[in-house]
Amino acid sequence: MRKLLTAILLIACTFCFGQQSCDILIRNGRIVDGTGNSWYYGDVAVTGGKVIATGKLANYTATKTIDANKMIIAPGFIDVHGHIEGGIFQWPTADNYIHDGVTTVITGNCGGSSSNIKNFFRRIDSLHPSINVATLYGHNTVRQEVMKRENRLPTTAEQQQMETLVETAMKDGAVGISTGLIYIPGTFANTDEVVGLAKVASRYNGVYASHIRNEESKAVEAINEAIDIGKAANIPVQVSHFKIGGKANWGTSNITLGLVQQARQEGWDVTIDQYPYTASSTNLGVRLPDWAFAGGNDSLKIRLHDPAIREKIKKEMLQQLRKYKFKNYSYCVVANYSADSTYNGKNITEINRLMGRRSKAAQEAETIMDMVEKGGAQMVYHSMNEDDVKFIMKYPFCMTGADAGVPVPGKGMPHPRGYGTNARVLGKYVREEKVITLEEAIRRMTSLAAQKFQLKDRGLLKEGMAADIVIFDDKTVTDHATFEQPHQYSTGFHYVIVNGQVVVDNSKHTGIRSGLALYGPGWEMRNDNDRRRNE
Template sequence: MKRIILLFVLLGTLQGFTQNFDLLIKNGKIIDGTGNSWYYGNIGIWNGKIYAIGKLEDARANRVLDAKGLVVAPGFIDVHAHIEGDEWDVPTADNFIYDGVTSVVTGNCGGSNIDIKSYFNRLDSIGMSLNVASLIGHNSVRREIMGDAQRDPKPDEQQKMELLVEQAMRDGAVGLSTGLIYVPGTYSKTPEVIGLGKAASKYNGVYASHIRNEGDHVTDAIEEAVNIGRQAGMPVQISHFKVTYKTNWGRSVSTVAQVDAARKEGIDVTMDQYPYIASSTTLDTTVPEWAFSGGRDSLYIRLDNPTLRTQIKKEMLESLKRKQLKDYSYAVIARYGPDDSYNGKSISEVNKLRGRKAKAEEEAETILELIKSGRVQMVYFSMNEDDIERIMKYPFTMTASDAGIAEFGKNMPHPRAYGTNARVLGKYVRERKVIGLEEAIRRMTSLPAQKFKFKDRGLLREGFVADIVVFDESEVADAATFENP
């Protein structure tokens, strides 16, 4: 991990220490990341590390930042990021930097680079602004060995997958991730994942899961994640913890209690959350999983079969009805390569633009046409503020964006790509007082550092790397909206 100092812009450090600090941050309101109360103090930084914290009355420095009236905190650690691919075009990762993030964990939801060592080498070569840790993704590993086959692995295939996981862990991966709603991970059974988990646990890896269901069957999905951790001997991180669709609103009472019960059993279960009522994933998730068996080419063949196409649409509409939704107006396009004029429009709006009637059946047909013409990234409005706040109050919930690197002014990404931490600090800490400021900072810093074993980050402590963020607690707020991210 590379060393950076962050003040919502990067501050370079100068070399050398002869009774001088490289940088002195003075008069700040220090929130050290432990969850303890703030205190006033000065921080002396030398050679990229925190050298001293205290009054430092006689300290001299090559650079001085007067943080009077401002909070000084550890740089934020985003444990659920998706930066694979975009980092080559935007190595500055400005959207993360502006949100106070200095470190990310990528490779989530089952998707990662297979060759972790080469991936880290490439990051070094482009001068990536963030500190980057990576999980090894189950979907990527499975596809490498089995393609998109809808079946259990043969014994030799299971062994090959486990060996890939072990190699990734030796090369520096911090754990195993799954995305059990995505092809091909959705075809896997629990024992397969436990086997891969055991391979990662040999190297003290974390099991991070986009669980199999976040709606009607969310409790079963949480239990599966907990059981994988239990059987594999791994800490568990449940990704973007939520309950989706109106039929399930309020179930966070039981799902949070479920996590708490697992912790009392002795299983290290934590979770992360982004503070928005909309999620973001691909349009593919509106289509029944069997339709993707064998991969996208197989899907396209099925869509050309009138009987199968009719069956796919029938199941899509049944799913819509179960969610108590009348149409697809809740689904908004974030990125559609073939026609960027669709970005920011709902499926219902796009359906109308294509000259179709305002009926769910017609909108389902529009969805299939869009999927066949390319991958479509979506925003789905499916959550409830009460659940968001209830989940946020749980002390083992981290704040994480579930975002990739976003270029300013391009596409219509979920606003979480720009404002996740600022939204928590502004809306939920200052305005709604859901949690306290010191506690919010702990969720963004030392809690994720402890979970992923980042030994010299996440706290303002002498000897730690000087990843630091400075902000005005009375003004910090998210500016990104769904209409104008």
């Protein structure tokens, strides 16, 4: 009898000591851990904002238990191409990203960022948005600060001043620098200017992310320039929103992507990102030649009111249109025109007719110039080909980026990518068209992005990693945002956890704002140096 009681007591003690507690326990899911490996059934335990265990966790209890019911459990998605500098402070719950499974956004792309990275991160840490935020430092931002909108090369002193600003930004936590070489004033810079800035970012283990000079007829030259900058500065390269625009160029993505593949084969760290749509979105001003904007808006207006110069601008616009093999500007749709919101959702051909003008490309060019003079507009350009989109998506080193901000729901007619990018990849291109596998899509959205931008505790569902987690139904996940009705959230993401806090619970945003500022390697290097000096 005594032996039996001892045995029972030992079993009871073993059971007691074997129990472990956690904050959140996710049970009965199919874990896709971000490595690209196949899914497996298991549980995930979270405590203190970290993943503490994965696998079969029968001996765990939790404050909150989530039954994943065979849905996918994955790391939170990392959007590598954002423009949220303004919108995140207006709409800190970032519903468009959260409902699309995104837990981290890298902003500051296309050469435009906050001019003061330290203050930007202070505001993020004070605000606590619902998503994590990392940022690049924009070349256009730094050039504007030093040289305004001058169409010339920098002096030696100006180049040094820009390089000093880049160094400060990297020390303050930027993950790299970005260029927008299609935009003013970045388009006025030559390659050597950018190399000088990239070399500074390289010293702090940053990335060079580029909206290249041309994504259409001169895409080959533009991609080669980005690669050459990476080589000269010894810095990893990210080619932003990789695409081929203009009918004349459709079907040439095998050539442009081949340049990236060749660079990688030669040992250079070149990767790309993409949004899964056949339309781009940028401002209306890109339809005009760059030189028209030199000196700023006042100079632009003077040129537009000079008949001879205006005619020259129009001539170059029409030459560009013919080069792209478009008959008119009907492929250009207004997303947001502050001067007259009734134009939102209409294309330039339609607006031209509303203005009582003839249905000719030359008259549409006049309409564009008039709109630019009145402040311009954000546009959606239907200029790409679905076959190219799919071909680029198959490339294993292609990440996902919405190229979006945080929109105010219901305002304007923004590109639907701001609401549905990740759901569209998972629903249309993984489930329906099987362009890539589920595990591969998630790897691109998580660990590949984290590795590229050195977010060392993100992107994998492993013990010790930050608890950024999405739970979604791969059989129903769907994007609903369209060009006609863009303000629609994705569905299928039942739970989203950011730094161990449940932000989406049973498909509803809880209002919790647990996001953090994520600092780049330069911040760590500066802190390490400070510690050594104080030892």
